[in-house]
Amino acid sequence: MSHQVETGRITTDIPARMDRLPWSRWHWTVVIGLGTVWILDGLEVTIVGSMTDALANPKTGLGLSSFDVGLAGAVYVAGACIGALFFGQLTDRFGRKKLFLITLGVYTAATVLTAFSMTPLWYFVARFITGAGIGGEYAAINSAIDELIPAKYRGRVDVAINGSFWVGAAGGALLTIPLLDPTKVDQEWGWRLAFGLGAILAIGILIVRRSVPESPRWLFIHGREDEGEVIVKEIEQKVSSETGKDLPSVSETITIRQRKTIPLPLIAKTVFTLYPRRTVLCFSLFVGQAFLYNAFFFTYGDTLIEFMGVTQTGYYIAVFAVSNFIGALVLGPLFDTIGRVKMLTGTYVLSGGLLLYTGLTLDTYTATTLTMMGCIIFFLASAGASAAYLTASEVFPMETRALCIAFFYAIGTAAGGIAGPLLFGKLIEDAVTGGEGISAIALGYYIGAALMIIGGLVAAVLGVKAEGQSLESIARPLTAEDDDPDPRDRTHTDPQTV
Template identity: 75%
Template sequence: MSSQVETGRITTDIPARLDRLPWAGWHWLIVAGLGTVWILDGLEVTIVGSMSDALQKPLGTGLGMTSSDIGMAGAVYVLGSCLGALFFGQLTDRFGRKKLFLVTLGIYLIGTVLTAFSMNPMFYFACRFVTGAGVGGEYAAINSAIDELIPAKYRGRVDLAINGSFWLGAAAGSLLTVALLNPSLVPAWLGWRLAFGLGAILGLGILLVRRNVPESPRWLFIHGREHEGEKVVKQIEEHVEGTTGAPLDPVDETITIRQRKTIGLGTIAKTVFTLYPRRTVLCLALFIGQAFLYNAFFFTYGDSLTKFLGVQQVGWFIAAFAVSNFLGAFLLGPLFDTVGRVRMISGTYILSGALLGVTGFMLGGLNAYTLTLMGAIIFFFASAGASSAYLTASEVFPMETRALCIAFFYAVGTAAGGISGPLFFGHLIDTASKAKDITGIAPGYFVGAALMIVGGVVAALMGVKAEQKSLESIAQPLTAEEATASGSGGDRTAPATA
């Protein structure tokens, strides 16, 4: 469809009304309904990392996989996430946030249920691809919806806490496998399959909650459905006033836009690469750095503990590591709204990269406990930085391109770090295992450290001071620019504040 399908011009105060809302119970509904997808992703990744030994057992009990196969499974999962993000990101901008965050969660459920019934490595790889496609699509739909529904004052800390909730899923997944991979409690052939099945049960619960989350009013008014957007905002305002017991302040800030049913890919590409080239470089640097650091390190962390450091049950170690990651995003998150985006993003990237490089030099003298301690310290800062990559991509580009921009940078950055990372680390572990020398994986640490530091430097030079600003002031909607440049089309004014 052409990007020239128009429905008129309107002036609306919907963005200002959403941004002036105080925090209320309704916002917790958004967090519960949308933010919990990261718990699912953390659960998926950690279950696979914790079950590396179980999956390497012979067919009948496991799937007879090698360490390289484990790395390949991680790469296939990430490949599915990248392609899913790109495919569903475009659909999210075209058909709306709500339709797609329901569809993508359904795809995740199908993929993870089928994974539980894997009978050989190839079927397992295919199921991981489908599961990844659902999760990747979720990233685009959910990040855009969250940022468009959460008030500007709280957007940074909420976004970071939600992205950091990945590690709640990681902790839950690691503790879950402690029991499910104990052959005295659950038969070895059944435990790892149950782990995937329980993830599907959690996903089904999230789907039921998510049905109550509305479509983004910002998306509605730009796509010619301003009366639906007005209805949604009125319902939110009534809910907030009922919760707080105080009337809401009136707003006098409006925006005039030319509505479009669809926005062409050519327009979106021109926007990203021509109007905002510095922001494009910034997002690429942030995503590549965090993706390589996390996917390369975490996909093979369980293997490192078992093969080199004599750990039989890695669940407890991964749980401790995961808790530190969540606390980093949760505790440091408010500083991104107060100290500022640029200082916090550059600081967390450079510090975590430097600490990882130091750890690479110390590998030969570390045991399971000290390696986990160093990882917990490093990723306390890295988790806040990594979460800020998603925050940055979701707020520094125009609304019409938001979901696809998130998908694009996630896919490119994750493909560079998340596909090559697990393969690279899987090769390093296989080689180091033959030599029985853990220092053989140090080159991976050094590469990850360098990329994180580069991301931090780019953030310091090109970062956007977006803290506590409306999305429309950070990046004006494309349709708003067009509305001021043209006088054609039917003029309409959206209803004012109730």
């Protein structure tokens, strides 16, 4: 790295002080301010998927053709991928707080624009910007949460927060019932009200989020250790006051060569050269969960309608979504106790195996039994999929954290949101027009199951035992002082356990 960007060397105990904090009301503020945006994402995605008819009708919507509806979905996915990569590198460069305020602002503004769409082009542009905001959120929020939450609780909090997407999905599914009922809501306004509601909720979250501080870990690495020290002292005072406990002293320190900026080539080299095994691990986890979800969830509504005679899918989707969130909530703590490797392997392999069995017996299900089977599969899968984001966030050096999350999120989103719908949509079309019946879509189940099982097996071999460990011990910062280098972290052998 250039000497021009180095600002000095410091020895700090900030990471140890943040990790030794007991859980308190302050931590709930972080969770609410940063984590609840996934509820908005789930709400919007579900509502958009259910509003196709209203948007397609030129009298109530924008006169979108079937191609336009598919294009809007692809535009949203493209925006999410590009936004994740764009805002991800900015998050590592300019700080967590600046970007998690900006990305939520982008999402909110784009959602309002969507509600006021007057032409298909307007709608497409608004969907792209909305996707960019959501993609940036995944990078900024996951990195900030992991750096503010104590190591003891990091796994369960991350899994639960990422799983909260399904709270929004359940809410969105239930909202579509009155919004799609012309006797209750004028169809010309129903879809616009849905987007407007999302914007109102986002503004509420933005107000809470303003009280969440910048990551002290990011500050001390970027030459702003005085600000980091002030923030940590304020957090300690709040936590001590809220819990009524004196905080224990710490002795663990880390020495850092501070940098104002970290060059992008160094970040790329770190991910692909210093940690190739962890790169393979994250790639396998993200692609596996993306295809698993699309294999079942993307075909779920059409399966109920086309093959099982269901006319109102909202209740079924809501039940399915609730099971996803309960799975993340119930199984999340086990990632901190039983451990990351065992839980990733178990949730991925078991859910993949159950989906494989479902595909083999697909023609024996009713709408109710298929929903019950989906609830069982994704009770397991949602925890594993949420833990994929946790893994990408904690197994790479701090300076690369947001960009790494963005990179793997973009891969998973592109695979699941572009390749997945193309493949599974074709299977459904062939099953309906070709008269082959429901068993024709089983191929999608087999592909999703195989990739999920592979992801679980990769986790068993390459998984990182990160439970209860500080982020700095899982992956030493690039700027860490090398006076006493640890060969497990600083060579190209890619450490897998610490």
